[in-house]
Amino acid sequence: MTDRPRAPVSAGLRRDLEILELLARPEHASGGLGVSRIAELLGREKSQVSRALKALESEGMADRDPESLEYRLGWRLYALAARTAEARLTHLAAPYLRRLVAALNETTHLCVLRGSGVLTLLSVSPTHAFRGLGWEGVTVPVPMTSAGRVLLSDWAPDTLRAWMASWLKESPMPGHPRQRPPDIDYLLREIAMIRKRGFAAVDEEFEPGLVGVSAPIRDFRGGIIAAINVSAPKGRLGGHLDEAGRRTLAVARELSAKLGYHPETRPH
Amino acid sequence: MTDRPRAPVSAGLRRDLEILELLARPEHASGGLGVSRIAELLGREKSQVSRALKALESEGMADRDPESLEYRLGWRLYALAARTAEARLTHLAAPYLRRLVAALNETTHLCVLRGSGVLTLLSVSPTHAFRGLGWEGVTVPVPMTSAGRVLLSDWAPDTLRAWMASWLKESPMPGHPRQRPPDIDYLLREIAMIRKRGFAAVDEEFEPGLVGVSAPIRDFRGGIIAAINVSAPKGRLGGHLDEAGRRTLAVARELSAKLGYHPETRPH
DNA sequence: GTGTGCGTTGCGATGTGCGCAACAAGTATT
DNA sequence: AATACTTGTTGCGCACATCGCAACGCACAC
Numbered sequence: 001m002t003d004r005p006r007a008p009v010s011a012g013l014r015r016d017l018e019i020l021e022l023l024a025r026p027e028h029a030s031g032g033l034g035v036s037r038i039a040e041l042l043g044r045e046k047s048q049v050s051r052a053l054k055a056l057e058s059e060g061m062a063d064r065d066p067e068s069l070e071y072r073l074g075w076r077l078y079a080l081a082a083r084t085a086e087a088r089l090t091h092l093a094a095p096y097l098r099r100l101v102a103a104l105n106e107t108t109h110l111c112v113l114r115g116s117g118v119l120t121l122l123s124v125s126p127t128h129a130f131r132g133l134g135w136e137g138v139t140v141p142v143p144m145t146s147a148g149r150v151l152l153s154d155w156a157p158d159t160l161r162a163w164m165a166s167w168l169k170e171s172p173m174p175g176h177p178r179q180r181p182p183d184i185d186y187l188l189r190e191i192a193m194i195r196k197r198g199f200a201a202v203d204e205e206f207e208p209g210l211v212g213v214s215a216p217i218r219d220f221r222g223g224i225i226a227a228i229n230v231s232a233p234k235g236r237l238g239g240h241l242d243e244a245g246r247r248t249l250a251v252a253r254e255l256s257a258k259l260g261y262h263p264e265t266r267p268h
Numbered sequence: 269m270t271d272r273p274r275a276p277v278s279a280g281l282r283r284d285l286e287i288l289e290l291l292a293r294p295e296h297a298s299g300g301l302g303v304s305r306i307a308e309l310l311g312r313e314k315s316q317v318s319r320a321l322k323a324l325e326s327e328g329m330a331d332r333d334p335e336s337l338e339y340r341l342g343w344r345l346y347a348l349a350a351r352t353a354e355a356r357l358t359h360l361a362a363p364y365l366r367r368l369v370a371a372l373n374e375t376t377h378l379c380v381l382r383g384s385g386v387l388t389l390l391s392v393s394p395t396h397a398f399r400g401l402g403w404e405g406v407t408v409p410v411p412m413t414s415a416g417r418v419l420l421s422d423w424a425p426d427t428l429r430a431w432m433a434s435w436l437k438e439s440p441m442p443g444h445p446r447q448r449p450p451d452i453d454y455l456l457r458e459i460a461m462i463r464k465r466g467f468a469a470v471d472e473e474f475e476p477g478l479v480g481v482s483a484p485i486r487d488f489r490g491g492i493i494a495a496i497n498v499s500a501p502k503g504r505l506g507g508h509l510d511e512a513g514r515r516t517l518a519v520a521r522e523l524s525a526k527l528g529y530h531p532e533t534r535p536h
Numbered sequence: 537g538t539g540t541g542c543g544t545t546g547c548g549a550t551g552t553g554c555g556c557a558a559c560a561a562g563t564a565t566t
Numbered sequence: 567a568a569t570a571c572t573t574g575t576t577g578c579g580c581a582c583a584t585c586g587c588a589a590c591g592c593a594c595a596c
Contacts, residue, residue, distance in 0.1 A: 012281065017344075072352070082530050304542060
């Protein structure tokens with residue numbers, strides 16, 4: 001307020017995205033939301049929300065049910081999303097994940113590093129599972145998950161320390177308050193092991209009773225762009241976690257090859 | 269310029285979407301675009317484009333390659349869309365099913381793969397038929413129904429074999445003891461035909477006297493997420509099953525487009 | 537050296553979004 | 567029926583964010 005030297009703010013964009021993010025929350029996605037409720041949840045003036053939503057609707061970013069006057073996400077968002085790099089990767093990866101599911105009979109995920117979290121792009125579940133649906137589009141903390149560690153595993157140690165320090169500052173563990181992140185040296189040792197054997201395994205570090213393995217996906221440039229993850233209750237997968245890791249790694253290597261990766265193309 | 273009586277414009281949003289739309293163009297999607305080129309294509313000041321893109325990037329709507337300084341679409345679009353795809357489907361499908369009902373005068377269903385069966389999310393019947401209470405919430409075995417076969421139809425043959433094997437183990441045909449599942453080679457041939465002509469048809473395989481056609485629904489990721497099915501007594505629909513299939517396919521394509529599916533999103 | 541291309545930044549004038557308050561329309565309460 | 571609630575939209579003045587120009591930093595070419 002006093003001496004902001006230059007405030008490169010884009011208030012409108014942030015407001016619009018807050019609204020869209022709210023519409024995307026799973027608990028609202030099915031029903032839709034009205035103006036007043038959105039304004040209340042966001043702590044904004046309903047007049048602003050009304051005008052913003054009208055604009056969003058006229059641009060196709062939100063749809064409105066003419067009867068109930070409730071808003072939901074619009075067609076244009078989906079059209080745009082189809083063109084992202086993530087969509088292409090997801091599409092290529094789907095058959096590989098299905099093969100892994102057929103082999104292991106456990107749910108598999110395709111994950112990427114997004115900002116300060118691990119974003120799940122795609123989940124594929126075996127026949128006996130209730131339903132995937134849970135994790136797509138959701139982010140989980142990086143350092144406690146096998147997928148997150150794999151995604152960090154080609155970084156230099158000092159880069160990693162710096163990243164981890166800033167991550168700790170900005171990530172107050174929303175939703176998982178009891179979890180404490182691992183200390184950095186432990187993480188570095190884990191990552192060294194990941195590089196050695198090619199895949200990561202975690203045993204109840206992220207969720208009690210849950211184990212998981214992950215292996216990296218590389219593209220033609222040689223860097224890690226994504227991870228394939230398998231997660232399951234410890235009772236089912238705990239006994240043969242190592243074998244699951246090797247199979248995951250094998251599938252990840254095939255997908256990497258499909259993306260143009262050659263093992264000698266390692267990054268600098 | 270002179271007397272805009274009331275201008276409820278949201279210039280910022282429009283500008284941002286113009287930029288995103290440009291980044292989404294297939295010819296740029298792989299390469300990325302620089303600030304000057306975007307400004308030129310849009311006829312805007314490059315300073316504005318620079319600032320707008322900085323904001324978009326900070327919100328995750330655009331990604332920037334630090335080397336080439338080129339922008340492309342960001343992860344957040346994908347994350348927003350992925351979380352709501354399912355809810356959006358159930359909400360959007362109803363009018364399309366009704367249109368199909370109006371055209372064919374037969375009951376139509378919206379089906380998804382859930383667990384080891386085909387779950388019907390929504391049924392729409394013509395006025396003369398019994399209302400409701402038909403199939404919503406009910407699951408039927410995958411391999412004997414046209415909807416089930418459609419839902420499997422973008423899987424690779426070996427994945428399909430593995431899936432089918434585990435399905436046979438865990439699905440003792442509850443409720444339909446006299447039905448024997450088709451052998452796998454037959455199923456593979458059927459699926460090959462589905463891929464070729466775009467829809468599936470079954471003739472009394474699931475229930476004596478019952479015929480049905482199904483066509484796939486794809487979302488912005490390109491994968492099959494649901495199927496539209498038309499089922500009817502053979503006496504009524506059997507004569508023009510092929511035409512019904514083509515009409516179902518046409519409606520399914522429209523719905524897929526509404527969900528953000530672009531045909532060129534298909535894998536090779 | 538000077539030429540081009542790129543992307544970023546300072547700054548004043550302009551125009552847009554902000555927030556209050558009034559309004560319209562619908563639904564429950566008496 | 568009249569009232570008191572909803573919920574969503576709109577008018578309007580002021581403040582401030584954005585626009586567009588111009589200058590700048592930087593890289594590369596010749």
